[in-house]
Amino acid sequence: MKTKFVSLVVAGMCAAAPAMADLVIPNLSYRTGAYAPGGIPYADGFNDYFALLNARDGGIGGEKISVPECETAYNTEKGVECYEATKGLGSLVYNPLSTGITYQLIPKALADKIPLYTPGYGRTSAANGKVFEWVFNYPANYWDGASVAIKYLLDQNGGDLAGKKIALIYHNSAYGKEPIRTLQDLAAKHGFTLSELPVDAPGQEQKSQWLQIRRDKPDYVLMWGWGVMNQVAVQEAANIKFPMENFIGVWWSGSENDVVPAGAGADGYKSLAMHGTGMDYPVYADLKQYVYDAGNASGNGDQIGSVLYSRGVYAAMVIAEAARKAQELAGTSAINAVQMRDGLEALEITEERMAELGLPNFGQPFAASCVDHGGPGAAMLQQWDATAQKWNLITGFIAPDQEVLDPLIIADSEAFAAEAGITQRCN
Amino acid sequence: MPEQLLYAMEVTLNGLMAGVMYSLVALGFVLIFKASGVFNYAQGVLALFAALTLVGLKNGQIPFAHVINAIFGTDLHTFGWKLPALLAILLAAGVMVLLAVIIEKLVLKHLVSQAPIILFMATIGLAYFLEGLGDVMWGADIKKLDVGLPQGISETIETLTDRWFGYGFFIDNLDIVATLVAVVLVASLTIFSQYSKQGRALRAVADDHQAALSVGISLRFIWVLVWSIAGFVALVAGIMWGTKSGVQFSLSLIALKALPVLMLGGFTSIPGAIVGGLIIGVGEKLFEFSIGPMVGGATENWFAYVLALLFLVFRPQGLFGEKIIERV
Numbered sequence: 230m231k232t233k234f235v236s237l238v239v240a241g242m243c244a245a246a247p248a249m250a251d252l253v254i255p256n257l258s259y260r261t262g263a264y265a266p267g268g269i270p271y272a273d274g275f276n277d278y279f280a281l282l283n284a285r286d287g288g289i290g291g292e293k294i295s296v297p298e299c300e301t302a303y304n305t306e307k308g309v310e311c312y313e314a315t316k317g318l319g320s321l322v323y324n325p326l327s328t329g330i331t332y333q334l335i336p337k338a339l340a341d342k343i344p345l346y347t348p349g350y351g352r353t354s355a356a357n358g359k360v361f362e363w364v365f366n367y368p369a370n371y372w373d374g375a376s377v378a379i380k381y382l383l384d385q386n387g388g389d390l391a392g393k394k395i396a397l398i399y400h401n402s403a404y405g406k407e408p409i410r411t412l413q414d415l416a417a418k419h420g421f422t423l424s425e426l427p428v429d430a431p432g433q434e435q436k437s438q439w440l441q442i443r444r445d446k447p448d449y450v451l452m453w454g455w456g457v458m459n460q461v462a463v464q465e466a467a468n469i470k471f472p473m474e475n476f477i478g479v480w481w482s483g484s485e486n487d488v489v490p491a492g493a494g495a496d497g498y499k500s501l502a503m504h505g506t507g508m509d510y511p512v513y514a515d516l517k518q519y520v521y522d523a524g525n526a527s528g529n530g531d532q533i534g535s536v537l538y539s540r541g542v543y544a545a546m547v548i549a550e551a552a553r554k555a556q557e558l559a560g561t562s563a564i565n566a567v568q569m570r571d572g573l574e575a576l577e578i579t580e581e582r583m584a585e586l587g588l589p590n591f592g593q594p595f596a597a598s599c600v601d602h603g604g605p606g607a608a609m610l611q612q613w614d615a616t617a618q619k620w621n622l623i624t625g626f627i628a629p630d631q632e633v634l635d636p637l638i639i640a641d642s643e644a645f646a647a648e649a650g651i652t653q654r655c656n
Numbered sequence: 657m658p659e660q661l662l663y664a665m666e667v668t669l670n671g672l673m674a675g676v677m678y679s680l681v682a683l684g685f686v687l688i689f690k691a692s693g694v695f696n697y698a699q700g701v702l703a704l705f706a707a708l709t710l711v712g713l714k715n716g717q718i719p720f721a722h723v724i725n726a727i728f729g730t731d732l733h734t735f736g737w738k739l740p741a742l743l744a745i746l747l748a749a750g751v752m753v754l755l756a757v758i759i760e761k762l763v764l765k766h767l768v769s770q771a772p773i774i775l776f777m778a779t780i781g782l783a784y785f786l787e788g789l790g791d792v793m794w795g796a797d798i799k800k801l802d803v804g805l806p807q808g809i810s811e812t813i814e815t816l817t818d819r820w821f822g823y824g825f826f827i828d829n830l831d832i833v834a835t836l837v838a839v840v841l842v843a844s845l846t847i848f849s850q851y852s853k854q855g856r857a858l859r860a861v862a863d864d865h866q867a868a869l870s871v872g873i874s875l876r877f878i879w880v881l882v883w884s885i886a887g888f889v890a891l892v893a894g895i896m897w898g899t900k901s902g903v904q905f906s907l908s909l910i911a912l913k914a915l916p917v918l919m920l921g922g923f924t925s926i927p928g929a930i931v932g933g934l935i936i937g938v939g940e941k942l943f944e945f946s947i948g949p950m951v952g953g954a955t956e957n958w959f960a961y962v963l964a965l966l967f968l969v970f971r972p973q974g975l976f977g978e979k980i981i982e983r984v
Contacts, residue, residue, distance in 0.1 A: 490902030
């Protein structure tokens with residue numbers, strides 16, 4: 230009886246674990262808890278893109294892709310547990326979709342020699358590959374986002390923000406605080422006044438902050454929010470009749486989730502976008518044929534084409550291309566995490582390549598290098614149309630102000646290097 | 657009048673309104689604690705579950721649709737009808753009563769005479785179970801809740817205050833509705849508990865459930881009754897908070913805003929929940945307004961607890977709580 234039970238357990242474990250030759254790319258997702266509405270579409274997009282590669286191309290370079298999913302509930306401790314539980318599967322790269330989890334995993338990834346890919350989130354100064362050998366955050370990071378928002382406002386004001394008042398309402402966490410230093414430096418450079426308004430998590434009650442905005446009458450409000458904070462902020466802005474076209478969120482405050490609950494009041498709200506959205510891309514024909522119609526869509530299949538689903542697809546596409554590059558460099562299809570890192574560092578995504586992949590004009594072209602793990606950092610602006618219930622892109626890609634950002638990235642990453650005893654490379 | 661004074665008045669008014677919203681959540685805790693001595697950890701989740709059920713019923717969503725689809729390969733999502741808000745609210749209230757019956761039958765009945773800590777632990781389990789059930793039944797996406805409640809600035813108050821003081825105050829219409837609802841709710845609960853037979857039975861159980869049992873009051877009926885009322889109060893709180901932010905799983909965290917209210921107002925007093933809410937609301941908003949900018953802001957969450965603790969130093973049972981004297 231005991232032998233039978235042990236056999237069953239072992240058989241179950243073998244069935245659940247990926248085959249040894251698979252390319253293992255864990256999906257540290259959150260489908261439960263307060264932040265699930267943001268985690269679900271991202272996880273679905275991530276899974277569906279790899280499902281497409283498996284079904285249509287037989288994987289990458291002939292190797293099937295295994296995407297074991299682990300629930301973090303956007304909780305840092307659980308995220309670390311997920312990492313520990315899955316790294317033994319031969320994981321090639323982690324994309325934890327949480328700045329808090331990323332900060333905890335950076336030293337672990339360094340020790341375990343497993344790369345982290347944190348597009349648009351995580352530790353901004355990881356863009357400096359001289360210090361952060363195992364972390365990649367291209368195509369854009371928080372500081373890029375802050376700079377792009379200010380460049381857009383400069384453009385809207387004839388290149389002059391002197392005397393203007395800009396308020397930053399932010400999630401009172403490591404994530405929300407990321408753009409403050411950049412915005413302070415940009416305020417000094419361009420002569421605008423910056424006021425900072427923290428909102429404690431989860432952010433259901435923001436009356437004090439919006440009363441202050443109503444009193445101070447800033448010309449623009451920028452938002453670094455996530456989860457319920459976004460929906461409440463958009464509603465409160467509408468309540469105080471703040472001009473929505475002057476309210477701009479980072480890309481994590483710019484999904485359908487954030488604007489739909491406020492109804493017509495959200496009309497005109499803007500956010501940054503680091504990639505395209507919607508289903509008007511050729512890749513969706515293949516996704517439909519090989520994944521959705523085959524009944525293999527991740528989750529309920531009700532998130533397809535949304536902003537955060539598109540971001541999951543984007544992250545998966547970049548990882549897949551990096552794996553392909555790694556195979557090419559290593560001369561073998563069965564790559565390991567160290568070789569995957571080499572692929573991430575040598576990755577070049579051109580517009581031609583994105584068009585080949587069925588995602589023309591979806592993201593910005595970039596080329597990583599030993600020094601540059603952060604990419605060009607450009608972002609677009611999108612605006613919510615409450616009548617049509619859709620986001621419309623209102624600008625092309627706007628490049629950030631590297632003159633301000635580069636010294637900040639160098640200072641922060643060098644401080645980390647000194648603290649962690651890291652010798653800089655790429656010399 | 658000096659500008660700062662006007663702003664402080666506006667902040668105070670908004671604090672009172674926010675306090676009412678906290679009180680709506682705190683009321684559910686008080687009802688159950690008063691009747692059974694149990695701190696119901698699941699009260700926030702009850703509000704979430706009630707709001708999810710309301711939106712689901714109103715939009716004609718098929719419960720467990722994706723489970724059904726996954727098992728049978730179907731593509732079911734909605735029944736194809738939309739219910740009027742009032743009917744949906746009544747049906748959701750019915751579901752909360754049914755839930756109270758089930759909770760009593762499956763959980764509470766088996767824990768009669770157990771220590772309060774056991775019942776508390778049971779409500780923790782219940783909270784996680786209901787959160788999972790809500791997810792499986794209705795999905796985890798954000799749902800817009802529109803039962804016709806007004807939102808946005810009250811133009812009347814803005815115009816009047818502008819005429820009187822030269823500065824128009826901001827008061828959210830939703831907060832005004834919440835205040836009216838809270839007044840009606842508290843009045844109804846007070847009348848029910850003072851003048852109805854069931855209300856008196858409920859108070860008898862709260863005072864001494866052994867003595868209440870000896871005079872023929874059914875403890876099981878009282879538990880169903882009180883959990884039903886708490887479920888209804890949770891529905892009201894869920895409607896108010898859900899209208900503000902959309903119905904989503906973070907709604908269960910509104911319980912965190914109720915805890916300092918309970919500490920301050922006392923766990924056994926319905927008026928205490930209201931007065932406690934008002935004090936916490938005004939206190940945290942005024943502190944954020946006056947001291948917040950000097951200490952980097954975001955003071956409301958922790959200051960509410962500091963304020964509650966300060967009151968506890970002088971009145972350990974809370975402002976309106978019953979003084980517990982145990983002789984040894």
